Amino acid sequence: MAFESLTDRLQVAMSKLKKKGTVKEEDVKEMMREIRLALLEADVNLQVVRGFTKRVGERSIGIEILESLNPTQQIVKIVDEELTKVLGSEAAPLNKSPKIPTIIMMVGLQGAGKTTFVGKLSNFLKQNENARPLLIAGDVYRPAAIDQLKVIGQQLDIPVFDMGTDTDPVEIVRRGLEQAKENKNDYVFIDTAGRLHIDEQLMDELKRIKEFAEPNEILLTVDAMTGQDAVTVAQSFDEQLDVTGVVLTKLDGDTRGGAALSIRAITGKPIKYIGTGEKLTDVEVFHPDRMSSRILGMGDMLTLIEKAQREYDEDKAEELAQKMRENSFDFNDFIEQLDQVMGMGPLEDLIKMIPGMNDVPGLDQIKVDPKEVARKKAIVFSMTPQERENPDLLNPSRRRRIAAGSGNSVVEVNRMIKQFNESRKMMQQMSKGNMPAGMENLMGTGVKGKLGKMAMNNMMKKNKKKMKKNKNKKNKKKK
Structure with a gap:
């Protein structure tokens, strides 16, 4: 499960504080060294680590102890609050159109799990909002991507619009949007092409789709297992397309969690959803406060x-x-x-x-x-x-x-x-x-x-x- 190693290291760092009437400066500094190492090992961006440890250190030295908490517990509370801020403070809702359909353009590199996440998120909206989504197969370079989206659509009983691999993606999107308006679909998901790396041809195509479709959301799909590389990818896509949010996949895998802890702080773009498993139902709204509690080992009763x-x-x-x-x-x-x-x-x-x-x-x-x-x-x-x-x-x-x-x-x-x-x-x-x-x-x-x-x-x-x-x-x- 994600963050296990980071959780263990943070718990060890904070448990070293003795239960004293006051917390001495050297105690805080020792804890911050341990936390800094734990975050760096989790592949968190260096700039994020420095800012986080500085804020926690400054707040922890000379803290005013609450009646209900001892000094150690008070510092855990400070770490929790600052970690929540790094992750984005509060959940970011989808940008919905005042009139249907709401258009969501999914972008990302090949292999990040974009096509699967299109199915997961559309099904999430179908189940929770009784929505009627339409999926548009816009990846004309990989026939397997179109077939994969069709299979997912059949499993979830969600319609998929495609025109094969011989049509310009912008034309596919145009015809797909026409069908969505005729059928009064609430949401349209555009599954765009990915590459193994970012190149000019890919970005030009995505810009053309964006210009035509005028999506309400451009969600970047990021593989949480890629660590700091995920932050670099997010920055590149954001510079070219001005993405509106990020979805993290494979957060259930053997990931160190660096991407989740760095993306919001570096790009300023909110993480909106996370993939928590392989099943098409394994998706959650990203709640920074709940994720912080999980990382610190304090549980997550609301999600449960x-x-x-x-x-x-x-x-x-x-x-x-x-x-x-x-x-x-x-x-x-x-x-x-x-x-x-x-x-x-x-x-x-x-x-x-x-x-x-x-x-x-x-x-x-x-x-x-x-x-x-x-x-x-x-x-x-x-x-x-x-x-x-x-x-x-x-x-x-x-x-x-x-x-x-x-x-x-x-x-x-x-x-x-x-x-x-x-x-x-x-x-x-x-x-x-x-x-x-x-x-x-x-x-x-x-x-x-x-x-x-x-x-x-x-x-x-x-x-x-x-x-x-x-x-x-x-x-x-x-x-």
Whole structure:
């Protein structure tokens, strides 16, 4: 996962501060040396590193300690605030046209994942805004790019306009826009040609497309794994086309994170979306404050909540919450939840979004085997309908039968039932707005523990208010 190495280094740097009544200047300087090395190793631009460490150092020396935070926690808070500023302070929305369609021109070098991201972003808008996008295949130099876009369009049930490889790209865009207006598409994505490197011919073509289409957005697709080279590419495209924003791909890979931490500061252009995996649903709005929390190991509860809300409709969520409160959560619900959670992404990544969980020893070694999930489902499917609805019926003889029917040992069946019962207790606590005591202990009292608890409690309160607000809106519509 992205930033793991940087997260580890920053945590080590900040944990070296002792819990003192005041923070001495030499303590801050030592921490800043460690942070500077961590950022440089993450391939962050030198100019960005110097500015960041200078600001953090100046704010950290002689800080006024808040009642709720000790000196070390206060400095973590300063680092978090300054890191958020480097990343862009707040999420940048899409520049939308007052009348349809909104035209989005995607540009970037070959191999950055531009065509795939066209599919991801169009699907994101389709799912979240009920939009009707059209994709225009404007890369006439690579037949495979047109075929790839068509395949993506078929998978997502999104129309793709193409005229093959023998037509001028500007003419393709012209005809595609005509079709979009006829069909009243909300968004038009223009998938332009890429090169292995920037050249004059490519830029001339992109300028002609821009001049004709007058796009509302020119989004530069950048491969996060290219490090500081990504910043150079962004500067070149921006000078020629005046890009409006950046999308980062492959942020889930073995990347050091330098591109994300440098692009906004150097180019002034906001990062608008990030690709977080290989699936066409693996895309997120880029929130600087949330990314900063992830990098510092303080979790990202808001993104976790949003992922969950995308997987559930409100009626089901309310029904489930009621079951949790009444402690009537059964194995049928368990299977449904298991499928929903697995659909949100790798479980090990979701766990790290919970504040404080990065401090749990051995967490980085957790890998959820899909076969283990299948084994759990096999155990449940070997139960009778009555047993699934009433787990208290599962006496030893029934457990032996279930073990034989699912191809598991009795020990494995007992372990799964025990995990189910523990999960049910924890969910009942959380449904009442209480953080389970075990999680409180896991989050600890160290550098990030208190901040993590504060963050998690705030997120739980915000989510309660949000769900109540959505419910009120829904009730008004029904009336």
